[in-house]
Amino acid sequence: MKWRTKVEIGQGADPIDYRDEVLVLGSCFADHLGDKLSYYQFRHLANPFGVLFHPIPLGHLIERAVEGRRFREDDLFEREGLWRCLEVHSRAAGSSKDATLKGMNETLNTFQKSLAQASHIVLTLGTAFAFRNLDTDLLVANCHKLPQQQFHRELTPVAELVRSLGHTIAVIRKNNPECQILLTVSPVRHVRDGLVENQRSKAHLLAAVHQVAEGVNIHYFPAYELLMDELRDYRFYKRDLIHPTEQAVDFVWEKFIEAWVDPGVIPVMKRVAGVRKQLAHRNARAAGSSRVAPGEPLKQKVEALSAEFPFIHFEL
Structure with missing residues (x-):
């Protein structure tokens, strides 16, 4: 008896192997994918500026990185003791203005290199609802809990999303013409928008x-x-009935492997x-006591992997 419908996924034309570099950007589902790539020690970079849900602010950040436009002091503002930027997630915020600016520009350099070198770039889109800053008339990546009256919430039309995504891909291609670009829509529902509005957003x-x-x-x-x-x-x-369980993430990862891993x-x-x-x-056995030294077989396995793939590293 058939108990579920199956989503058919075609085989990727240029699957990922350990020689490749993968860049994963977008919603929190991109973080899940980044965690899996990290676990298996693929060369990758995931959400260097934190989670970005809407494709237009994501595209603006990609364009800034490709063009090498460094962040300046007037891109930052202070709120609740932290220096923040409307173009990035609060993950990039810091208590020192100078240190925050320096850290953001160092991250921008890393991001720029990854955009130029990546063999595969995954863009995971979370929502078509955006917040427009009324002072700058720009869609922001994160409101950072600023007063609501500083923003206008809007649903981006499909045509505008197509134009923006097309422009973002053109920017990436100018810098990295051979990379494979994977687009996906996050399955995490944005229930704060309302369930009907979330479906409209995902449909866009x-x-x-x-x-x-x-x-x-x-x-x-x-993935959706x-x-x-x-x-x-x-x-x-999970208990919030919104975010996927570890089992669900593993399932999607297995499907990703089937389609996009050599x-x-x-x-x-x-x-x-x-x-x-x-x-x-070993670490579980060592909990509460001095660290257990790695056995010779384990050490040999680690050394063999590192010899074949110098970027693979384990803390022994």
Whole structure:
């Protein structure tokens, strides 16, 4: 008996292997993907400026990085003892203005290099609702809990999303013409907008990404459909009934592997996971006592991986 509908996913034309560099940007679902890439020690960068839900502020930040436009003092403002910027998430905020500005520009340099070198760039879009700052007339990445009267909330039309995404991809292509671009819509619902409004928002994003994904080396990965259609049950959501459980994230990751990870590197991933599990077991045994030295077999496994892939590193 058939118990669930299956989302069919095509095989990626240029799957990821350990020689590649992956850049993951966008909503909190991008962080989930970044965590998986980190666990298996793929070369990657995920959300260097924190979570960005709307594609237009995300595109503005990408354009700033590609053009090398450094942040300036007048891009920052102070609130609740922290220096912040409307173009980025509060993750980048700091208590010192100079240190915050320096840190943001160092991160911008790293971001610029990743945009130029990445073999695969994943853009995960969270919402089509945006907040326009009334002083600058620009859509912001984060309101940082500023007074509501400083912003106007609006739903971005599909045509504007298509134009913005097309421009963002053109900016990326000018700097990195050969990279594969993966577009996806986050399955995390924005219930603060209201359930009906959330569906309108996701519909705008889905319509836009499918128009844009018709371009060369631009692909769609159905993370949204995997949770909404294939995992169609609240047992795959956390207690808030909004965010996916670890089991659900693992399921989507497995589908991502099937579509977008080179089968030839699966044995390497299993070796990395094996070392992770052994280290976790060792650390659990060492809890509350002095650290246990790694056994010779474990040390040999780590050294063998590092010899083949110098960027793979474990704390022994």
